[in-house]
Amino acid sequence: MLKYEITHRDGLARTGIIHTPHGDIHTPAFVGAATRATVKALTMKEMNELGSQAILANTYHLILRPGTELIKEAGGLAEFSSWHKPTFTDSGGFQIFSLPNVKITEKGVKFKSHIDGANFEITPESSMQAQWAIGADIHMAFDHLAKSESYEDMKEAMDRTHCWLSRCVAEHQRLAKSVTSAGLAENPQFLYAVVQGGTFNDLRAESAKYCATQPVDGFGIGGVFTADGMDEMLKTVNSILPEDKPRHLLGMGQEPVDLFIGAEFGCDTFDCVGPTRMARNGSLYTKDGRINIKNAKYTHDFTPLEKDCACECCKNYNKAYLHHLFKTDEITAKVLASIHNEYFVVHTTDQIRKSLQNGTFQDYKKEFLNRYYHK
Numbered sequence: 001m002l003k004y005e006i007t008h009r010d011g012l013a014r015t016g017i018i019h020t021p022h023g024d025i026h027t028p029a030f031v032g033a034a035t036r037a038t039v040k041a042l043t044m045k046e047m048n049e050l051g052s053q054a055i056l057a058n059t060y061h062l063i064l065r066p067g068t069e070l071i072k073e074a075g076g077l078a079e080f081s082s083w084h085k086p087t088f089t090d091s092g093g094f095q096i097f098s099l100p101n102v103k104i105t106e107k108g109v110k111f112k113s114h115i116d117g118a119n120f121e122i123t124p125e126s127s128m129q130a131q132w133a134i135g136a137d138i139h140m141a142f143d144h145l146a147k148s149e150s151y152e153d154m155k156e157a158m159d160r161t162h163c164w165l166s167r168c169v170a171e172h173q174r175l176a177k178s179v180t181s182a183g184l185a186e187n188p189q190f191l192y193a194v195v196q197g198g199t200f201n202d203l204r205a206e207s208a209k210y211c212a213t214q215p216v217d218g219f220g221i222g223g224v225f226t227a228d229g230m231d232e233m234l235k236t237v238n239s240i241l242p243e244d245k246p247r248h249l250l251g252m253g254q255e256p257v258d259l260f261i262g263a264e265f266g267c268d269t270f271d272c273v274g275p276t277r278m279a280r281n282g283s284l285y286t287k288d289g290r291i292n293i294k295n296a297k298y299t300h301d302f303t304p305l306e307k308d309c310a311c312e313c314c315k316n317y318n319k320a321y322l323h324h325l326f327k328t329d330e331i332t333a334k335v336l337a338s339i340h341n342e343y344f345v346v347h348t349t350d351q352i353r354k355s356l357q358n359g360t361f362q363d364y365k366k367e368f369l370n371r372y373y374h375k
């Protein structure tokens with residue numbers, strides 16, 4: 001089993017260490033979204049230097065390009081991408097169910113590639129096989145994203161996710177055994193179940209109870225899109241999930257409030273494409289809220305984006321320069337902005353961890369969120 005130790009508790013919140021074959025993750029931690037085995041606009045060296053502890057790649061995108069067998073041939077995700085720290089893969093369920101004309105069958109799901117329209121079928125078994133070929137430390141079970149927010153659709157998606165979970169577990173165990181018997185046990189891989197249920201607390205409770213009974217290494221909490229009501233939902237889910245296994249809040253962390261609520265109510269890791277996507281559009285975090293660096297008022301502003309930020313962008317460049325790079329559409333604009341935004345969420349989550357350890361979390365949360373959201 002994946003080794004996870006809790007180092008401090010505060011209500012449902014906790015700090016801890018996830019010990020993976022590629023190193024430790026000190027939690028709570030923000031995991032970089034490396035959808036296609038790269039965090040957009042950033043090199044792995046830059047990710048390392050800004051303090052990132054782990055990345056999460058997307059199985060759907062890697063199945064399409066370059067193909068999971070090629071990544072296996074390269075020696076796995078870490079070798080292929082030159083990221084020699086912990087790695088996760090998302091199952092791709094979210095992306096597949098977001099495509100048009102998805103057909104659910106008894107076996108799995110049929111869809112057309114968003115790139116060239118080629119036909120694909122993914123099953124819980126083939127998702128596990130793909131994730132084992134990619135070779136991340138931590139895999140997510142293949143889950144069904146509900147087609148609407150209605151109770152009926154949420155229940156149907158949850159029931160199917162549970163049914164698929166037992167097939168994912170069986171296939172994961174079969175693959176683990178075959179790797180061990182082939183003498184390759186030095187690189188074990190681990191599986192998280194995914195809790196569904198949308199905004200309905202009874203479904204969330206049912207899903208958490210089901211996932212808790214499965215022989216998995218941890219849990220992803222999926223289908224969360226906004227911080228509204230997230231505290232109650234996480235309270236329900238994380239009071240049921242076993243305390244001694246790590247929990248990943250899938251796709252959340254674009255808004256700083258997501259990180260604070262997530263950590264306060266018992267989540268250990270987070271991932272989100274939002275910070276780097278916003279950076280490429282010139283929308284940059286500051287402690288006083290997000291700013292648009294393309295705004296004319298920054299033309300003559302020779303101060304750094306944040307004067308106490310220790311990222312490479314803020315240490316070396318000023319707002320007028322960043323504004324110029326964005327106005328002239330220079331590639332470097334996206335690089336520097338992504339360094340800053342990714343640093344901001346990684347560093348904020350690190351500070352959340354430290355505040356939990358020294359008992360100042362509530363003060364830090366209040367001060368940070370009041371200033372950021374101008375309350």
Ligand SMILES: [Zn+2]
Pocket residue numbers: 305306309310311312313314315339340343
């Ligand atoms: Zn910065």
